[in-house]
Amino acid sequence: MNQDAPARQPLPDDVQPRPDQLATGGTPDSDTGSAPVHSFTPRFHHSTPSIPDHELLRCIGGGSYGEVWLARNVLGDYRAVKVIYRDRFEHDRPYDREFEGIQKFEPISRLHESQVDILHVGRNDGAGYFYYVMELADDAAESPKSETRNPKEAPSTNDKKPSSNETLRASEFGIPSTFGIRNSDLYIPHTLKLDLYRRGRLSADECIRIGLALTTALEHLHGHGLVHRDVKPSNIIFVGGVPKLADIGLVASMDATMSFVGTSGFLPPEGPGTPQADIYSLGKVLYEMSMGRDRQEFPKLPANLAEFDDPPCLLELNAVILKACHRDPRQRYQSSQAMAADLAVLQSGKSVRRQRSMKRRLVLGTKVLLLALTALGLVVIGGYLLRGSRHSLASQHKRVENPEVASLCKLGRFHYCTISEEGYAKAMECFNKALEIDPNSVEAYASIADLCNVASPSRFLTPKEAEAKLRWARDKLLAIDSRLAEGHAVQGCISHVYDWNPYAAEKECRLALELNPELLKAHVWYGRYLLVSGKFDEARQEFKKAQQLDPTRYGLAVYIGLPSFFSHDYDGAIELFKKAIEVVPSLDWAYQMIGRANEEKGDYSAAIEAFQKAELVQNGKPEVVSQKYDELRAAYEKSGQDGYWRKSLEIELAAQSDWPWLHALDIAAIYARLDDKEEAFAWLNKAFLEKSYYHLWLNVDPRWDNIRSDPRFVAMLKRMGLDIAAGRRARLLVEAP
Template identity: 25%
Template structure:
């Protein structure tokens, strides 16, 4: 009989709660997300394993949903899958049970014997692949294939913990933030596919990659990649080729199976576990000799040795990098906007180089004024190399230094210190971009060389004004947008042919109109004029086409024209994430939901840490009716920045449709609190009203009326408030005023939470028709 230590609160609570159902025999160990106990199930007299979900994970998991989700995996029945018997909660502790397997794990076997005979590797891998095939065909991806989860009984492989990672993830809700942070959902770094390490959507091919890592370890005695930290290991999955197996008894056909399973690109791997199983089965039927487990020396192991050297060998050409924010002496100085501008300029130039993946601005600028550990940051950003630098200006002399570093071995590939006249800022940026490309040994086409040297203005004063404008724009505040307009206009006054400055001006006026910082009839026409002027100067400027599309969508209500503008912008610059993001809005209005999701997903892939794109991805999933996925996405957005106000807009919308009253009201209250403005007040008003909190709605209407005496307030916010109180006539009076003022949010008329009395009024469909939204 197992007796828990007096200070082991988890074991004591679990034993007390399960007394009568299970008699605990011993603790078997555990790790990651669980502790493991052997017990006797008293009702059936059988020996089982009880796995306890750790407290830090259980705190973010809904127990009822965990049980429901685990039922999916419990339906799996296969000779090489350990079945799940039950799942539950006992005194606040989540647990699940499975049969006791009388055997060791593959991890224990490898620890005891080292590398396995080739025939045994093929045999075990074929059985695991067969188990994966069965699970994948039933919609279950394991997500954590590793030696510890492969049990050996009578020389056969049996895979444990199928569906557990998925059940925890699905049941987490907003605990997703914590789960990702602890690495429990991500898997185990040594066996993690590149897409899993990057937090991308997963399918069965991630398990195929993990099985490839396990096969490598069975053959070589260690996983393909090692490192001192999880980040170092994950980085190698992205950028480094697996080391060759240093054994002469491994047939070429098996090496090919391994290479295909370990392809970085999921599309280059086996399309299914069945296909991989068949190849392994074909190998097994060739009567592979039961060769002895090879004894490998440290010299033979090379980079597979357990203790990696600080300097890792490079592998193949460098095809991914991040340009980190150049350092400047102090925040708020001219040096800072210059440093930011030079960083962004070099980044944009390198983005144009085919075959080179460059991390977008919104991602790298999170590292501004942070201590940089090269391997750690490269691992977080999934890149092979980093560009770092410093900017100082003394009088009329500009001092810029920069370095290009290979993250695998921290070797400096290029570095330079440049001191030039401040007038030569263009040449400084061009030289650095060219030297970086040269150091990476990339071959440029004639067009790419031209893009690398492209200047939108020859006037350095105009350029500096433009950089100040972008610096203010990137603050993404009302004051920042207004200041940006002044700087963009200053740049235009210096150089009336500066197309990029006109595009910036258009973007600023668009956003001021969209968020009702300025009346739409004041801001949008100015945005359109600026975008049109930019295109008169340079028809091939993607930013200007996207800016024009924005105005056509939210002000002109010319949805076909907006689509044409966005498509042209994407054609000119497929890497421009905002163009994809705004195009997704356009597709929503035209009710092309599948295209909307894919387009927003593309925007997110291009700019994965953009807060606004992450929040809008959640909105897109909400509009498509995929509420659970929307909540997961919004939890990820909150993990990036819990203070980002616009996350709470779609979050509140999901809660409204799920009838989660208190949470919906709290989300919109948080939105209003964080913006410190009228943004979101209308949504708070209608939500509180329809959920029986009219006092909150009346307070919202009073605050909107008071605010309107000082600044522009959207009539649609008042319409929403009156709708929450059931005041239909007042609702339509304010909707008509919103129509007259061309309020942006009217394009979302159909997805707003109007009560039935408003939706069923004939005037509602008439308004939709006038906007161009088509029949219901």
């Protein structure tokens, strides 16, 4: 235990914490600082639930409404299963509301690294319960000996004996975690509550890192219209060393009518159920973590704070905690993002208190300056505005395109919308001719950038070639005018697709839209950023804005359907893709996405039909296309789903020599479907040799769900800036002066 912190005193047995408060799926009872319990007897008199494809090994927790079980699936992987019983509720409505909360959370749970992954949701109305399968917290057992293994326990894929010098893996959060369970009888879930019991308090650096992870998790939850309602140490688990918000049973919509739930001491004065209430609770968690005191003692500081090893940093962190836990909601952080920004300031070694002081002085100075400007009179202000107006007119004049140049650019866009290699070549020829006439043509450079996005990847333009042309077009645009919206939009695309820096991408795209709200490509590229970030509703709105600017633009109608597809609303997505085909009958991408949606639904016959149509509208040879898909149908009819995927793999392997950068992703996805993880990752690594926008789909595409929890997959997302740590570093780079 940390010697800097006061020891937490055990409480009487009747208020000992339940083990489910140390694992995924706790419930809103007391959250004490007493010793953890290593075993648990179910409090309900129910027979062992039947969970498809899972063996329930033992009950590891329970609460007011259900139980949490340690389970092993048919592949040998350990999981946590929470079972909620109807007979623990007086009425149907609260029970149904719990189920509705899980339904809303499940699609987004896997889109953020610090949300606990919900892997499956099921319901057994006959037996009177529903359940959900979750990823399991790391094993926090203190080096159990191999000889204590239950001899009846079968080995699993998770059960790898570590070498003597690799018993624990250190996460980048500075907290050791094990990835496998050595003995299911001795398994202890790794929670923040357990860390605080063992260590008393965490260092300021650890608190900041964990706080950043959890604020972004809350930001993600709130961005989807949901609130947590019970943030506390026992509901924060570690998976692969990464802190995650657990006990999602209390997650609900912001506008839902809810009872007063939560845990005393973590609840704000106004009660739970709002984003700011969650922020208040997280502030109390940071207080316990950093100060080693109970949240009921807030805001008292430890009497021996000066003896701690990091007093200055703790005082800075305390400034964040005080703002998060202000009694007046109006004085709190107005969003989790704002709280994360202050924590990022601390992580960079800067002072939040100094910044706030400077801000106060700046506000006061601004008021004085405004009074002085008023005294100077409208003449001075008018002259300033006149100069600004002249500058604006000069900028507009500089961007007036030569009529011949404008005509060539329009013709070029027509050619590349044919989606053919011949069309791409003709389009590039038009744009090059436009630049011969006017080497400073904004429209020509912007059109080349647009072509790079439409035509890559293809035989005409590989991803590396597209990246080089995009960077060249960006440099030309910003050299013409550093405030050109087109230049910043292209930079946003580059930051996202090739630099894998999502925060820089968001910053550049939003700047482009501020400079020119009617720039179609800025709406499209910003929408793509929002889409792979899991912000589906916002992405859909951006795509719709772009469509209003140009209803005939290639692919926009398909983009509008993608948020539905990635949120697992496959029927809704198919209807939108069909509408896209009504606008452009030769839209092969729409047929491809209809095929993808039918695959996810399990309707492989419909998927085959859609893929066949996609190739035909691409001018594929009818006899060749017909033979290929007749063979795929035969494989499916003979061997079902397995036959479908194995034949698809054969087709993709035969075609990959043409477009290796595109087929490598598809081949990896099929291997993932077939549960051949080693081949899946081998092909994913090949795909990473050349970047394209489709790589970013890994973050939200359902075809990767089978390997999403694998540490190698998490590492890949990190490389693309799609995890918390990489994203946080990118944000600091963008915001650095």
